[in-house]
Amino acid sequence: MASHPLHLLVRKLEGGVQLDAEQRQAIYALPHMIRATPAGTYLLREGDPPTICAVLVTGYALRHKITRHGVRQIVSLQIPGEALDFQHLSLHTADHNIQTLTQADLALVPMQAVHDLAARHPAIADAILRHVQIEASIAREWMVNIGRRTARERLAHLLCEFACRLDAQGLVNGEGYELPMTQEQIGDALGLTSVHVNRSIRALEEEGLITRARRVISFPDIQRLRSVADFNDLYLHLRRQD
Amino acid sequence: MASHPLHLLVRKLEGGVQLDAEQRQAIYALPHMIRATPAGTYLLREGDPPTICAVLVTGYALRHKITRHGVRQIVSLQIPGEALDFQHLSLHTADHNIQTLTQADLALVPMQAVHDLAARHPAIADAILRHVQIEASIAREWMVNIGRRTARERLAHLLCEFACRLDAQGLVNGEGYELPMTQEQIGDALGLTSVHVNRSIRALEEEGLITRARRVISFPDIQRLRSVADFNDLYLHLRRQD
DNA sequence: CGTGCCCTTGATGCAAGTCAAGTTCCGTGG
DNA sequence: CCACGGAACTTGACTTGCATCAAGGGCACG
Structure with missing residues (x-):
């Protein structure tokens, strides 16, 4: 199936x-x-x-x-x-x-x-409710991201979240993944302008936290990126016990 | 009852x-x-x-x-x-x-x-799901507020939202209501510092958009405040048809 | 081999943050 | 009833992160 x-x-x-x-x-x-x-x-x-x-x-x-x-x-x-x-x-x-x-x-x-x-x-109703609740949880984390983190942290956080979610769906194969968004769209997601997104991406790149080939992004040091992003995947509720 | x-x-x-x-x-x-x-x-x-x-x-x-x-x-x-x-x-x-x-x-x-x-x-399950979904909708509007509005607009929006929600629960009697938050808490909700919240409140006050007596806030011209806040109550889903 | 989206970079401006010093408001205990 | 203490509010001076404005540069696609 x-x-x-x-x-x-x-x-x-x-x-x-x-x-x-x-x-x-x-x-x-x-x-x-x-x-x-x-x-x-x-x-x-x-x-x-x-x-x-x-x-x-x-x-x-x-x-x-x-x-x-x-x-x-x-x-x-x-x-x-x-x-x-x-x-x-x-x-x-x-x-x-x-x-x-x-x-x-x-x-x-x-x-x-x-x-x-x-x-x-009822089990399916429960699964649907859970699906909705997890989206609400992600929304709360985004509020924290937009309201209380710097541009660099916001960007790092988005990259970590996307990596985790893709991975949970079995959609990651290699080291990185394609983030199919323009820098303007990334800005719209993070509450920033595209210009500032650009500068932030390049800053992460210069620090060696990410590498890019077109829109495919890789993470040489995911632990450090997570630390920069203040990323904790608890809010994604990926494990059944969460 | x-x-x-x-x-x-x-x-x-x-x-x-x-x-x-x-x-x-x-x-x-x-x-x-x-x-x-x-x-x-x-x-x-x-x-x-x-x-x-x-x-x-x-x-x-x-x-x-x-x-x-x-x-x-x-x-x-x-x-x-x-x-x-x-x-x-x-x-x-x-x-x-x-x-x-x-x-x-x-x-x-x-x-x-x-x-x-x-x-x-099932009807109660449905009502609970709706309750959760409305909270998710409010969370999305807050993202817009925090990510894309100025301090003055954010504050005006919060005030409008609180007024609508209290009113829907039958908790508003007069012209205004008590907002039981310190300016620091308001800042934490809006992604601002308490200092800037203070300046924004006083700006709204000087413009005649709000009046205050301790923490009781009134709205002499709610329409203008809504317009400043870019407030549209659709996201609160107050009416059954929404 | 344009033509149009993206991406990139520089110069400059401003909204909001930071730091710091009062001041007002209240609850509490003498 | 008044004095004290602490939290919340206010205000000023200065800094800064991000926005804005503007001008290229690369590359995919027809």
């Missing part, structure tokens, strides 16, 4: 809650359409009613909000296996925008089917 | 999901102990296992995290009627600290009892 489009979602949900074969099967049996979307596609806009639940099969997505002055804040990054619309399961209006970051393949599941599934399987 | 300690929680849960008399009754029947706590009491610490679910009956609480450098970021404010530990219902380790902001009365409910209640009543 490793090639089923919802495999990574199941993997993620099982990371926190024990599911039996029947429950796994019920998830795989969810009605869904696969849709390939180009980078930058809006999947949901603030104010819209969420009617379908998109799951990232491949590619990346982000959540963002825009202020009256037209400035953007990215409030979340999503990686393969994550459900983009669990955040709205019991709400009737979207409070933020969801957009693909890269070319992406989505599994589109009717929201009602997710509701029904959760109602039939 | 207006005087039942869990009345405000029921009110809050009913704000989003229709509950019938039996479900309401089941919530009121939750086993609980009432405990009065002084200001500043830690209710849960990062890394601890959450075993009880505290509900604020009176008084205020906050969630915060502390960086390696000892700087604090408040990531959430909680008002009467809010459950402090729904955030951890299906997690095994707390990822942040919870502390009372003022003297407070808590209803302490065993976590297991909440679990059982949700398992028996």
Whole structure:
């Protein structure tokens, strides 16, 4: 079943809650359409009613909000296996925008089917709740990052988080990974300008904390980077006991 | 039943999901102990296992995290009627600290009892999920606030949010309300220093956007304040259709 | 072989931080 | 009822991290 489009979602949900074969099967049996979307596609806009639940099969997505002055804040990054619309399961209006970051393949599941599934399987309802709670935990850590760390620390923290999350989904092979974001997007995620992101990246590079080849970033000394970032992965709740 | 300690929680849960008399009754029947706590009491610490679910009956609480450098970021404010530990219902380790902001009365409910209640009543499970999702939505708006607004805007936004939330719980009587925080705590919530919070408060005051008498703040021109804050209450999901 | 996005770098400005010294407000005990 | 002590608030002088403005430079793609 490793090639089923919802495999990574199941993997993620099982990371926190024990599911039996029947429950796994019920998830795989969810009605869904696969849709390939180009980078930058809006999947949901603030104010819209969420009617379908998109799951990232491949590619990346982000959540963002825009202020009256037209400035953007990215409030979340999503990686393969994550459900983009669990955040709205019991709400009737979207409070933020969801957009693909890269070319992406989505599994589109009717929201009602997710509701029904959760109602039939308490363990799945629990796994969904856990999924939502972990996103909330990540949001809290981002607040700390944006509110209380320097540009260099914020950047290091983002890199550590991305590494951990990709690794947990089995998406890291070598030493580093591709961070598929422009420096402007990184700035929007960290509450900085692209110019300052650029200077901060180069500073980390000169310190030998990261190396870059295009957008592929590697970490010669991950321990030191974590220390700079004040990174503690507890908030990601990667282990079932967390 | 207006005087039942869990009345405000029921009110809050009913704000989003229709509950019938039996479900309401089941919530009121939750086993609980009432405990009065002084200001500043830690209710849960990062890394601890959450075993009880505290509900604020009176008084205020906050969630915060502390960086390696000892700087604090408040990531959430909680008002009467809010459950402090729904955030951890299906997690095994707390990822942040919870502390009372003022003297407070808590209803302490065993976590297991909440679990059982949700398992028996899908509508209540749904209401809990909604409660968690709304907190996540508030967290996203705070990221925007901290990351992309000026000190003056951040402060105005916090004041508007607090006004709306108190009002939704029926806790506002006159023109203004008491904001029971020191300027240092406000700074910790907004990613600012207390000195700068002070200057920003006085700037709002001089502009005629707020008036103060001790910690009671009033808003002579709430529309203008909202406009300054770029405040749109959609993210609070106060109406059932949201 | 342009043309348009990114990335890079320099010069300059400003919002917010830091440091430090009062001042006001209150609770408490004499 | 008043004096004292401590926490919170206020204000000024100075510093700094990041923003802004502006001008290249590289490289992918049609």
